[in-house]
Amino acid sequence: MYKIIIDSCGELTEELKKDGHFVNVPLELEIDGYHIVDDETFDQLDFIKRVEESPVGPKSACPSPERYMKEFEGDYDDIFVVTLSSKLSGSYNSAILAKNLYEDENGTEKNIYVVNSRSASIGQTVIGMKIQEFEEQGMPFDEIVKKIEEYTDSINTFFVLETLETLRKAGRLSNVKAFIANTLNIKPVMGSTDEGSIQQLGQGRGMKKALAKMVDCIAEVTPDSENRRIAISQCNCPERAEYVKKLLEEKLNFKEIIIVPTAGVSTMYANNGGIVVAG
Template identity: 65%
Template sequence: MYKIVIDSCGELPEELKQDGHYETVSLELEVDGCRIRDDSTFDQSDFLRRVRESLKGPKSSCPSPEQYMDAYEGEADHVYAVTLSGGLSGSYNSAVLGKNLYEEEHGDTKKIYVFNSKSASIGETLIGMKIQEFEEAGCGFEEVVEKVEEYIKSMNTYFVLETLETLRKNGRLSNLKAFIANSLNIKPVMGSTKEGLICQLGQARGMNKALERMVKDMISKTKDCENRILAISHCNCPERAKAVKEKIEKIAKFKKIIIINTAGVSSMYANDGGVIMAV
């Protein structure tokens, strides 16, 4: 038996929630002293309202090692954890510490491996799906780990934000740069580095042109499209995500394209109207 533990930045489609092999470990969000758990109780519209009204902006806190340790419990003898990029969050380190604590208490009763997704949101989801694919194909634990680590190296994550206000409020962007971008309707096209950090790939004036640029960059870097699953997550903009999917389908054929609404942590990063893409 196997289990896939994924932190709550990784959005799970309904069929994976009901699958029985997945367990989510929740991060917490905070906006002006209001603490919000990123689980099934998360109210996106209320959260986005609080973010708009906040002068300081939202913050997040990663799960404790004890939360991960509890998630490793159960009958599964193969346990795989998938976390937010270690360069963006303490979730990876917490999951590793939870693994060490579990093994100190229980010995080597099961095999546990923690994947640093070097991504976020639906990038984590794709990694969970790839773990399941190899497990269901009968691969051994070490083979699954090796194959999935190779898959992570081949992945790329992209995103375009409607507004830079949350980044400005969090101190990740200067007031001047945010003001200029917002005034001129400039939308940066962002992506992940191979180390799992955020980088700017380009920019365009207006959301539609920025999304076109994001799709163009993704297609140019993605090989063997017909054998890959592409995932799109959106923050409160389903029609925009659908339009991105249609743009992609006109120029490339993927094995499958999935669309999902962002949960708590991804809503904090993407903000209202943001689109994230991973492949």
């Protein structure tokens, strides 16, 4: 028996929610004193409205070690935890502490491994799906750990947002120019670094040109697309996600392309109209 725990920055498809091996551990959001749990009760449109009306911007809090430890209970031999990048959140450190505390109290009969995705959102999801592939092949735990670290190293995450205000307010744009020429409708193409922080990769005038530029960036770093799964997470813009899928299909031949809506934490950073792609 195995279990794959993904903090709620990583969206689960409807199939994964019903699969039985996957579970989200929720982060919590706060905006102007209003607290939100990032679980199935999350109301995306209400949250987007609150963010747009807030002069300060939202904040998030990572799951506690105790919350992770609760998910370690049960008849599981292998347990994997996939967290958003340690450069962006304390979720990874909280999960590591949970693992250490659980093993101190219960011994090491269960195999528990915490994966620092060095990504976020749908990047975490594709890592979880790859773990399942290895588990279903009957691969030993130690070999899965080795292969999933190699896979994580190979993942690239990209995004194009309508606005970078939430990221700026949260201090996540230290490597990016603070001023974006909004008056010229310039949309930056952003991506993850090898360490899991954020960098600017390019830009386009208008959303469509920026999305096309993003797909060009994906093509440059994906030589083996026919053997890879890629995923798109969209914040209240399903048509835009379908447009990106079409661009990807025209440029590359991926094994699978999946689309999911952003959950709470990803909605907080992506904002209305944001697109995240990882694979």
